Amino acid sequence: MFRFNKLVTLTSVAVTLLASPLATASDLKVVSTFSIISDFAENVGGDRIALTTLVGPNNDAHTYEPRPIDVTAVKNADLVFANGANFEGFLGRLIQASGSTAKVIELTEGIQLLRNAHDDDHDHSNDQHHDDHHHHKNHKHDDKHGGHTHHHYDSHTGGHNHSHGEYDPHAWQSVPNARIYVNNIAEAFCTADPGGCPSYRENAKSYDAKLIMLEKDLEALVSEIPLDKRTVITSHDAFGYLAQEYGFQFLAPQGASTGSEASAQTVARLIQQIKQQQASALFVENISNPQLIQQIANETGMKVGGKLYSDALSTEDGDAATYIDMMRHNLSTIRDATLNQ
Ligand SMILES: [Zn+2]
Structure with a gap:
């Protein structure tokens, strides 16, 4: 036994x-x-x-x-x-x-x-x-x-x-x-x-080296976008840190959470800004319902410039299966849309 x-x-x-x-x-x-x-x-x-x-x-x-x-x-x-x-x-x-x-x-x-x-x-x-936004950027999270x-x-x-x-x-x-x-x-x-x-x-160090390379690539992408074309519209306010890093202005009908409703006033104001040519491109997001952006596109005659990945990666076979792919995809999509608008 x-x-x-x-x-x-x-x-x-x-x-x-x-x-x-x-x-x-x-x-x-x-x-x-x-x-x-x-x-x-x-x-x-x-x-x-x-x-x-x-x-x-x-x-x-x-x-x-x-x-x-x-x-x-x-x-x-x-x-x-x-x-x-x-x-x-x-x-x-x-x-x-x-x-x-x-x-x-x-x-x-x-x-x-x-x-x-x-x-x-x-x-x-x-x-x-x-x-x-800029005034408070150094506010410490405690x-x-x-x-x-x-x-x-x-x-x-x-x-x-x-x-x-x-x-x-x-x-x-x-x-x-x-x-x-x-x-x-x-x-x-x-x-x-x-x-x-x-x-x-060791793994963190080698991944960090890739992130440093990514930063250089993103800077090169952004440098192709004229300074007066850096105001763009997305569904929700997910790109404040990207904006701060590269001198963009992102406008969004929804606030910082997709859980909040876009107010009619905010949407009307965005449409007004687009009509005054104050925004260069319009994007849907992978995690948000595209309906609101589509509505703004319809009312302004502006084309949707593509899809940005805000709060989630894509599936394996998508454009943003990794963080590095996501960042490259987002910035090249913004560059292409602002230059072609
Ligand atoms: Zn978000």
Whole structure:
């Protein structure tokens, strides 16, 4: 009987090794909230991690409703990677419901977050918000919460709460910020799995080198766009960091969250701006309903200049299957549209 048990044990070990030759005992169970940070995590984690993504390609994290399998994934996770800055409105409830004890890492930690450019209840007809936007760009994000909704006390309006946060969460749209995400991921992996640290650091370093090359390519693309053609329109305010990096102005009928409705006034004002030729191109987004942009195109006679990837990657066979492809695609699409309009 003893011999038999021992034999069974040895056989299952052998089978396990054959089935996944690269797996190690230290495989970290990692949950990432959305596709863009999953790409970073895969690049850094390599074969040492088992990764689950909650909000997949072309899906919208702003309005995401978790599924039962997400509860299981979070419950079993060692580490949860989130963007933070109130991007994943669903995450606090999900973690609570799962009873997970996983460490939640907000990858925007250490990034200078921008204030939300839009506040839906305010009238922006005087365009003051663009000045505000730059004025507040060095405002330090000091929110250390674990993904739960934080309260936004707005001094202008007497302290009511918004469904979105005070800061613009879309920090990944700047490559220098992406490099901070990657560094934060490597540090989190090193803490959770010290044995793999040299490998995580090495992977992060080689991915970082690609990001530095990407920055150079993007600068070259942007330099082809005349300065007076850098005002463009998208569905929601996802490109504030790209705008800051490259001197664009992005206008959007929706605010910083796709969960907010575009007001009739905002849409009317955008149409007015286009008619006065103050905007050079118009884009749909992969995660947003294209209807509103199509309506603006119809009313102004402006062509839709293509699709930008804002808050999610494409599927494997699409134009933006990786972060690097996404950034190249977005900026070459903007360049082509502004030059051909
Ligand atoms: Zn967004």
